[in-house]
Amino acid sequence: MGTVAELKVVATDEKTADAALSDAYDELARVELLATTHNELSDVSRLNADPDGNVVLSPETRNIFRVAFRVQAESDSAFCPTLGAVLRAWGFPDEPHVPDPAVLRAALKKEEYDLGGVAKGFGVDRAADVLGQVGGCLVNVGGDLAVRGTRPDGKPWLIGVQDPRDPSRLFITLRIPDGRAVATSGDYQRFAEIDGVRYHHILDPKTGQPVRGLRSVTVIAPNCALADAWATAAFVLGPEKGREALERQSTLEGVLVAEAEDGSLVLHETSGFGPFVEERFP
Numbered sequence: 001m002g003t004v005a006e007l008k009v010v011a012t013d014e015k016t017a018d019a020a021l022s023d024a025y026d027e028l029a030r031v032e033l034l035a036t037t038h039n040e041l042s043d044v045s046r047l048n049a050d051p052d053g054n055v056v057l058s059p060e061t062r063n064i065f066r067v068a069f070r071v072q073a074e075s076d077s078a079f080c081p082t083l084g085a086v087l088r089a090w091g092f093p094d095e096p097h098v099p100d101p102a103v104l105r106a107a108l109k110k111e112e113y114d115l116g117g118v119a120k121g122f123g124v125d126r127a128a129d130v131l132g133q134v135g136g137c138l139v140n141v142g143g144d145l146a147v148r149g150t151r152p153d154g155k156p157w158l159i160g161v162q163d164p165r166d167p168s169r170l171f172i173t174l175r176i177p178d179g180r181a182v183a184t185s186g187d188y189q190r191f192a193e194i195d196g197v198r199y200h201h202i203l204d205p206k207t208g209q210p211v212r213g214l215r216s217v218t219v220i221a222p223n224c225a226l227a228d229a230w231a232t233a234a235f236v237l238g239p240e241k242g243r244e245a246l247e248r249q250s251t252l253e254g255v256l257v258a259e260a261e262d263g264s265l266v267l268h269e270t271s272g273f274g275p276f277v278e279e280r281f282p
Contacts, residue, residue: 001032001120002093003142007127010135010152020134024127028141031126034061035119037084044113048084060122067225068118075233075245080205084112089208092201096192104208120144121183121228128181128224136178143189146181146224158278163265164188164215164257171265172255173278174220181224185231186216202235213238215265219246219254220276226252243268 007024011017034043043061047053057065068081085107089099099107124139128146131137136149138157147157156175163171164186176182187210191200200210217235221227230252234242239256246254247270256268 001028001036001123001141003120005142006140007131007137008139009131009137010149012135016134020131024130024137024139027126027130028123031060031119031123034058035064035115035122037114037116044115048112060126064115064119064122064225067122067229068115071118071226071229071233074249075230075237077205078236078242078245079117079229079233081113081115081118082111083203083205083208084114085110086203086208087114087116087201088112090199090201090203093190096190096194096199096201098194098199108208117185117232118225118229121181121224121226124224124228125181143184144181144224144228145176145183147176147178149178161218161255162186162188162216163281165259165263165265170281171257172280174218174276175278176220176276180220180222181227182218182220183224183227183231184216184218185235187211188215202232204236211236211238213258214242214256215259216257217242217254218257219252220273222251230254239266239268243270246270 007021009017009020036042043057047055071079089103089107091097120141121144124141124144124146128139128148132148138147145159156177159174159176160170161172163169167188187200191198202211204211214235217231219227219231234246237245239258242256246252253270253273255273258266260266
């Protein structure tokens, strides 16, 4: 999945924990093999290679697509799972570059599936389900998180959200109760500085250009697949429309982070986000 995975589980003994962690990691790897575009045998690659759609998809891949299409519909296509050709035109994730305008226009006309904005969250959910059978757990894959149960001390899991101006520090910590998930999308995660301009991987489906106006979006949801997709959708929609879209979803809360001219952070929070906050840092 192109990032670091951190898995924690509360278990009665080390052997049980090790077995559960191994099984959970296998689930992450299995979901990646279904949804990646970097393997020609994956479900997504086979679907892209067959324009007539004569491909039998696994039940898990169909579930990922259901979440993707649901969020696409509910966000007025701010989340779009068919931007594969556009992402390739920009060279993400391996060789980012500014594409030729003609190449970008041609890419925008293609429907090429890329589930990077939802499949990682789905994999996190599956891994958390495996670990949750043993005890409390936390699964963190590149900032997409899901928890089950509690920490060993019986308290909710605490997670930190990176400061988009300086990812080496936190700007907020959150209490995440049993069965909730968190995902963050930010312009600092995959980007390139070209001629002094930052180009990141969160693209506007209408223009194919990196979205401007926000630095990061963090969404809390009942599952990580939803949190993952909605973090991207809200980022594309921007500060006000993104917050309003999250408010319309009764199961979602979130914070959209912009940066003022003086470099300070401007937070746009949903009405129910505050109770999840443990601590804010200046």
